[in-house]
Amino acid sequence: MEGWVIAIIKVVFIWVWVLLIATVMTWVERRGAAMMQDRLGPNRAGPFGLFQPLADGIKLFTKEEVLPKKAHKVLWNLGPLLFALPAFSAYAVVPFGDKIILGGKEIILQVSDVNIGFLYVLAIGSLAVYGIVLGGWGSNNKFSILGGLRSTAQLISYEVPLGLALLAVVFVYGSFSLRDIALAQQGTFLGFLPNWGVFKQPLGFILYMVAIYAEANRVPFDLPEAESEIVAGYHTEYGSMELGLYLFGEYVNLVTLSTLVVVLYFGAWHIPYIDISKFLGPVSWGIVSFLILYLKVAFFLWLFVWVRWTIPRFRYDQVMGLGWKALIPLALFNLFITALFIQLSA
């Protein structure tokens, strides 16, 4: 009974928490863009314009939905749902802190610590492509279909280096459980570096970062929605909350991917050189580990905004060339080096 209550609280809490970060992220995105372009950005709704996402949400909810006559009704409606569902579901196995002891019961701060967590994230993450391709195809508009096709080709091309970069992480830690991987990053590596994944997998980390920018359709890989070429890509025909689900799903994806970077490569809730869990009580450590983790996540979320206004968009042949001719051979090389190191140190 108690287990059920804890599970339900964790599920609802983290679902709403992810939603909240994604909402705030839309505000950070716009304010950050304004800051870099020397303008103000949304500053009217609430303090610093913080209620702007709320206003956007209300606007999207109360807008009319226009179903194009030539569109395939079922697929057209299915598209945004199939895109948003995996985006919202992926967080189920991602840790959001170490553990907390309440009333003598130890609760790990993770919705579910299954031994195949890694595979779950990868599998759910790759489902998003269905939403994009069905939405694009169902719209029956040449811009939408081109956007959908481009997106499919791009997402599946970068999924291979992504999978291979993560595979090297699995080689190092020998576990599919994200919590095990996070716990293994405590202490120091080679005596002076923090024992973080990024120092064991420097090349893998770079490959992963490039691949997630492509997976999340972010600049410089935002060709599926390149407005100067194909209007708005796969969501040209969408309006109302159906468009909202596409846009919002992307931000939720960003949160998931950034948390994964932190958990796999940046020591999750560990701080280099000191083990502060010794100084804190079991309850406060739970809260502090949660805060440390999300402070790191906030940096990687900010990096998405930063990169957006730094690097211009690639051409499509460059995107495909980078994926197949550079990232995949490099990812295989990284795997080779990793396996070789494990062999030599065994």
Next chain:
Amino acid sequence: MMSGFGTIAMYLAMSVIGVGAMFLMSRALGPFRPTPTKATTYECGVPLLAAGHNRYSIKYYLVAVLFLIFDIETVLIYPLGVRYSSMAHNSWALFFEIFIFVAILLAGLVYAIKRGAIDWD
């Protein structure tokens, strides 16, 4: 105590409820006044020039086929990844086995790139 997968199922249910609610709420709150002009397919300000379901480059298909090969390769190595560090003590046989497996597929990738499968012109 619940099993880990039960909690995942709960999380999935939460997502279905949440996303479904957003979807249905916009249906309920938004107006619906279709007109023939409104329902035309989008085109940049002129009457519709070409249908959507047209012929597109074969390259997209080619990329999908290449993806299948390499994704299956990755998936096949995944189970090994978990056990690798504990099995590596015994011998180099395991290392060379994956090496040969990956090398064969890598030769395929080199062939595909040489034949221009990923060149977009």
